Amino acid sequence: MNPDRLKEWAAELGVLAAEDETREREAAQRLHMAASELEAAQAHADVVAQMAASSRNALEKITEQIQRTHPDSGDADAGPLPPQRQPEKVPHASGSVAGVILAFLRDRREASYSEITEQVRQMRPDVVAENCARDLGRMVGRGLLVRPRIGVYRLIAPQDGPMNS
Numbered sequence: 001m002n003p004d005r006l007k008e009w010a011a012e013l014g015v016l017a018a019e020d021e022t023r024e025r026e027a028a029q030r031l032h033m034a035a036s037e038l039e040a041a042q043a044h045a046d047v048v049a050q051m052a053a054s055s056r057n058a059l060e061k062i063t064e065q066i067q068r069t070h071p072d073s074g075d076a077d078a079g080p081l082p083p084q085r086q087p088e089k090v091p092h093a094s095g096s097v098a099g100v101i102l103a104f105l106r107d108r109r110e111a112s113y114s115e116i117t118e119q120v121r122q123m124r125p126d127v128v129a130e131n132c133a134r135d136l137g138r139m140v141g142r143g144l145l146v147r148p149r150i151g152v153y154r155l156i157a158p159q160d161g162p163m164n165s
Contacts, residue, residue, distance in 0.1 A: 046099020
């Protein structure tokens, strides 16, 4: 076969290979961004689920308190509240470790690593709480948390800057 023709094909294939490599990198970046978005959405869903469970738990407790202290004041047709799953009774159903961390920090200014790992240990006994460092690092990297000083974490605040995507 003609060496010049082979060189032309090699040049054409070189251009195609470079274009394909660019497409491959772009696809990998899109996949990484989608995975990050999915993880952030899961963490958000976990936090919302914990908030809903806490609200249901509070409603159930206050309803029980009202029924104990004023048995005649309730609506006779309403009946008891349907049973709800309690996060305290089913700690493995609390969601992801990131969700536990976000829920824990939601009502706090900040928390130390040991406080966070203790909360994870209580809410997710199936998880080795000392492995929280990996999740905390990822959450800081994604802009969900900031580390104002070594070993202390807090939720991102508007003054801390924009969230990473």
